[in-house]
Each structure stands twice: as C-alpha cells, then as structure tokens.
C-alpha cells in the first residue's frame with residue numbers, strides 16, 4: 001500500500017532517514033498536518049503534539065549518534081484503550097472522560113524503548129464493544145475509502161488512520177475481531193496475535209481471556225517488526241507467555257516458494273450471510289492457490305452457529321466483571337446528581353456508560369447469575385473447549401485455515417445499528433480465533449465491485465506467528 005507521504009514501509013522510512021532525505025521531526029510534522037487536514041474523519045480523539053515532537057527530536061539526536069532503536073521514524077497511533085503515562089485514555093467512554101493514565105502499557109513502554117513516536121490516541125467503540133465504531137461516546141469515525149460507510153470496529157480509528165495515512169502504523173485490540181474486521185473494511189493489514197503472545201498490561205480490559213493487542217499496518221513486514229518489539233513475557237501480566245519471541249521481521253521471506261497445506265471451512269463459504277461476490281472471490285482464490293502448488297482442502301467444522309452465541313455469553317460475562325470497577329468512586333465520571341453511595345454507583349454508571357456497554361453488562365450479569373450460570377456460562381465454556389479441540393485438530397493436519405475476514409464490505413452508517421443481532425453476526429468469521437486463542441491475520445487482498453476492499457483471513461496454530469507472517473507476506477506479494 002502506498003503512502004501519500006511517500007514511504008510505504010518502515011524499511012523505506014529508515015532508509016530515507018539514513019540518507020538524510022528526511023528527519024523524524026519533519027515526518028512527525030507532516031503527519032500532524034495531515035491529521036489536521038483529515039480532521040473530519042474523527043479518527044483521532046487526541047493528538048499528542050508536544051510529546052510526539054519531543055520524541056521526534058530525541059530520536060533525531062540518537063540517529064546522529066547511531067544509537068536509535070528498531071522503530072526510529074515510525075509514527076504510530078494507539079487505540080484509546082491503551083494506557084500511556086501522563087496522557088489521557090478514555091476507551092471512548094464518557095465514564096473515563098479526562099482520565100489520565102498513571103502508567104504506560106507494556107506495549108507502549110516497548111515501542112518507546114525502540115524509538116517509536118506515538119502521535120495520538122485513536123477513536124474506537126466504547127470499551128472496544130462494537131463492529132462499526134458507532135458506539136463511541138465521541139462520534140463516528142468515517143471510512144476514508146467511502147465516507148458514507150463505517151470503518152468497522154472496534155478499532156475503527158486505528159484502521160481509518162492507517163488507511164488515510166494519518167500515521168504510519170497503529171495499534172488496535174482484538175477480542176472478537178476488532179483488529180481484523182476494521183482492517184478488512186479499510187484495506188489494511190490487521191494481526192491478532194496468539195492469546196498470551198503480547199502483554200495485556202495497560203490495556204483497558206473488555207474480556208480478559210480474549211483480549212489481545214496487535215498492529216494495523218500497510219504491509220506484513222511492518223506488522224512483523226511491531227510484533228517482534230511488543231511480544232514476550234511480562235512480569236505484570238501472568239497470561240503473557242514466556243515462550244521466546246522469534247525475529248519475525250528477519251524471517252519474513254522464509255516462505256518464498258514453499259508449499260503449504262491450507263484448510264478452508266466448507267460451512268463458512270456456504271454461509272447464507274456471505275456476500276456472493278466475496279464467496280466467488282474465495283472460490284477463485286482457492287483455485288489459484290492450488291495452481292501455485294499448495295494443498296487446499298475443504299474441511300468440516302460443524303459449529304459455525306455456536307461461535308457467535310458462545311462468544312457473546314463469555315465476553316459479556318467477563319465484561320460485566322471487568323467493568324464493575326467504574327463505580328463513580330475509583331475512576332473517571334461521577335454523577336453530579338448523586339446523593340449517597342448507592343446513587344453514586346447507579347447514577348454514575350447510568351450516565352457514564354453508553355447503551356451498548358449497558359446492554360452487555362446486563363447480559364453478562366444475567367448469564368453469571370446463580371439461576372442461569374449453568375445454562376449459559378458453564379455451557380458456553382464447554383462449547384469453547386469443543387471449538388478449541390476441533391480447531392487444534394484441523395491445525396494439526398494443515399498449516400493454515402483460510403476464511404473471509406468479514407461476511408461483507410463496509411456498510412453504511414445506521415444500517416445495522418438498530419439490530420444488535422445483525423451487528424453481532426458481523427463477527428462470525430473472526431471470533432473463532434479469539435475463542436480458541438490462535439493467531440489470525442486479515443490481508444487486504446479482495447476488492448468488491450462496489451469499490452470497497454475486503455480481507456482474506458488466515459489462522460495458524462498457537463504461537464505460529466512466524467509462519468503466519470512469512471506466508472502472509474508471500475500472499476501479499478503475488
């Protein structure tokens with residue numbers, strides 16, 4: 001993907017820095033100007049002008065001394081649910097309006113240590129709940145490719161910002177598709193790492209056994225480099241794996257000419273909700289992969305109808321617990337109309353949370369309540385195990401599972417917001433990776449006759465990011 005600022009990859013930016021064609025300061029200023037020009041997209045909730053310029057100057061000095069890190073010159077936006085010390089973070093919610101973080105997320109620490117320049121925080125669905133960015137307390141984000149359409153969600157600001165070149169790369173978070181779905185809608189690359197590959201310390205929790213932070217980029221090599229910097233064990237997050245981190249950016253070309261075994265799920269491609277043009281694209285794409293010498297076979301996964309319900313039972317249960325901390329006392333918004341402790345809780349939460357967040361807290365509280373726990377929560381946990389076992393079984397026989405990222409292309413504002421079930425079905429192809437923990441990537445390889453892009457999604461086995469990225473790089477090349 002070409003950049004309007006002239007650099008399509010981190011490698012290119014760094015070459016230009018080495019040749020003195022540009023500086024971090026000049027790059028940062030160009031992005032600041034572009035953000036201003038494209039303000040109407042509403043992708044950024046806040047631009048960190050001072051800290052970004054200060055960092056740019058610092059890195060320029062380091063570059064002169066040959067001491068700059070791996071991400072020198074990389075201007076990055078972060079989703080507004082990732083904490084950055086002494087900067088505001090709101091999860092696009094009124095309940096955290098004006099809240100300033102006292103510490104930085106581990107990913108932010110690691111990006112800064114390698115000299116990335118964090119340019120601002122990006123709009124998203126409130127507490128990362130949504131598929132269209134229409135649930136933000138701070139307004140819709142427009143899809144830069146067609147401003148009548150949603151950018152996807154919940155990392156809508158991140159995808160829009162990369163697609164519109166408001167920053168070179170961005171971070172999002174993915175609980176059920178929130179990196180891959182907006183990547184598909186905006187024509188960029190989106191990677192959800194294996195659960196536990198990247199620390200969640202400093203990520204505002206939605207559903208802790210699903211959430212992962214990941215990159216949205218213009219190409220696969222940039223995603224590999226960002227993952228390499230962010231991944232790895234962390235004493236602040238016991239779910240962050242201590243497995244060693246491969247040099248993803250160094251092995252990105254290791255699948256050149258290699259033949260792989262790919263499974264596609266028959267029911268996904270025969271799904272009624274799948275746009276016929278996308279279906280047709282996949283049939284042709286599978287043929288093309290076969291012609292190139294790969295083994296591509298249809299497999300049965302008879303659980304498609306259980307994915308979205310299991311996802312929504314489990315994630316809302318976790319959300320109802322995670323969001324109990326916003327009580328009008330500890331954090332953020334406190335209702336001015338409260339008169340005692342109970343009304344502080346009730347009024348602050350009623351006024352501070354948006355409609356979708358309230359719906360999910362209620363749903364989650366219901367599925368965890370003593371009378372319904374076994375019928376919903378325990379059952380969904382059992383379904384999750386079955387899904388994990390079946391996915392593992394497929395991936396023991398194949399290198400990758402191939403499927404669409406989304407059932408359609410970006411839809412128009414308002415088209416699905418009145419019907420939560422229609423909106424939830426947007427997640428049908430993405431939640432499998434989160435329910436089972438495996439890594440998944442969306443590659444911008446499809447183009448619909450309506451002019452909008454759509455993604456090709458690949459899943460690999462747990463902690464096989466090296467292979468996933470290297471093969472994705474091949475697919476993007478041809």
Ligand code: GLN
Pocket residue numbers: 128129130131153154173174175176177178179206315427
């Ligand atoms: N669209 C899904 C949801 O609304 C995914 C959200 C996410 O991945 N954060 O829950």
